[in-house]
Amino acid sequence: MSCFIRALAALAVSVPMLACPQDYPSKVVRIIVPYPPGGTVDVVARLTAARLSENLGQQFIIDNRPGANGTIGSAAVAKSPPDGYTLLVQASTFVATALLMDKLPYDISKDFTPITNLGAVPLVVTSFPGIPAKDLREFVSAIRAQPNKYVFGTSAVGSASHLAQAAIRFQAKLDFTIVPYKGTAPALADVMGGHISAMVDALPSTMPHVKSGKLKPLAVTSARRVPSLPNVPTVAESGLEGFEMVSWYGLWGPANLPRELAAKVQQEVARALRSQQVSEVLGEHGFVVSGSTPADFAEYIRHESNTYVRLIKAAGIKLD
Numbered sequence: 001m002s003c004f005i006r007a008l009a010a011l012a013v014s015v016p017m018l019a020c021p022q023d024y025p026s027k028v029v030r031i032i033v034p035y036p037p038g039g040t041v042d043v044v045a046r047l048t049a050a051r052l053s054e055n056l057g058q059q060f061i062i063d064n065r066p067g068a069n070g071t072i073g074s075a076a077v078a079k080s081p082p083d084g085y086t087l088l089v090q091a092s093t094f095v096a097t098a099l100l101m102d103k104l105p106y107d108i109s110k111d112f113t114p115i116t117n118l119g120a121v122p123l124v125v126t127s128f129p130g131i132p133a134k135d136l137r138e139f140v141s142a143i144r145a146q147p148n149k150y151v152f153g154t155s156a157v158g159s160a161s162h163l164a165q166a167a168i169r170f171q172a173k174l175d176f177t178i179v180p181y182k183g184t185a186p187a188l189a190d191v192m193g194g195h196i197s198a199m200v201d202a203l204p205s206t207m208p209h210v211k212s213g214k215l216k217p218l219a220v221t222s223a224r225r226v227p228s229l230p231n232v233p234t235v236a237e238s239g240l241e242g243f244e245m246v247s248w249y250g251l252w253g254p255a256n257l258p259r260e261l262a263a264k265v266q267q268e269v270a271r272a273l274r275s276q277q278v279s280e281v282l283g284e285h286g287f288v289v290s291g292s293t294p295a296d297f298a299e300y301i302r303h304e305s306n307t308y309v310r311l312i313k314a315a316g317i318k319l320d
Helices: 003-012 040-056 068-078 093-100 136-145 160-171 184-192 203-211 259-274 276-283 294-315
Strands: 029-033 060-064 086-091 112-127 151-154 177-180 198-202 216-220 246-254
Touching: 029 040, 029 068, 040 060, 040 086, 040 112, 040 203, 040 246, 040 259, 040 276, 068 086, 068 093, 068 112, 068 246, 086 093, 086 112, 093 160, 093 294, 112 136, 112 160, 112 203, 112 259, 112 294, 136 216, 151 160, 151 184, 160 177, 160 198, 160 246, 160 294, 184 198, 184 203, 198 203, 203 216, 246 259, 246 294, 259 276, 259 294
Parallel strands: 029 060, 029 086, 151 177, 151 198
Antiparallel strands: 086 246, 112 198, 112 216, 112 246
16 A cells, blocks of 8 residues: 555544655654663663664654553553554563553553564672672572571562562572562662662663672573673572573554554664664673564564463462
8 A cells, every 4th residue: 555545544534644664754753661761671772762863864762651560651652653653662571561460551462563572681680799698509598598588679570570580489499579669770779779689680781780899790590601791600500400581672663553664663673783883782781682573573472471471370470
């Protein structure tokens, strides 16, 4: 269908005229990040947006809208016109939260268009430096010796951080509390301040604080050690055999985003991710970029959802 015919059809049913791929973008594009600045979702979104702005000669701006485990910002995208000018960068928590919350202001399978998988990154188990343990194996022993003494923080209910901590608690048969925060930055701040004991979070947001000595790295959640932390063991090496979990990030638009437009955005995002400016910065923190097609991303979401269903059931994860 030509852009002219599509525009006439849109007018005939009194809906906003949809953008044509060859003209896109002709104005500022808003990328909503439903978490505070400073977390990995925000870091990935800003790096990608900056490169898109350079490549396409049009501003891609980040709009942080935190709150309610990411549902406030996500709902704003669901209610936006499907013209490509309001997009959403979310993490694996987007899928997991839908499995944990009975009432959401949207249906992720009906109210959004998957555009591309941005990539994935390992998580790091970190603690307040004063915790008496040099690695996760020792920390597990300390938790067992004093059940319910230690408190973990998480960026959001259903986040990769939350799921990883719940999986560690379940697999190691431990007793500790998991406290949800409104994003990564405030949770990390409380770990560094000694207000809570530990946290599991993605490498990009954690690494600067590890380098500064404000956080102690205990283990990584990937199957193999990461080059930037060669002396930090994996969770599997720490006694939890077979453990592996990563945090992944994706780009969505509102429902009914035209297929040609979704493909155009995906292609430009993939080009941005492959650029040296983006791939090198993310690669330093173990981030493996993707840039998959909308169809491949939709299939990946289905696979991950099935995985989370099994984990949530086995670990008894609930909204506390």
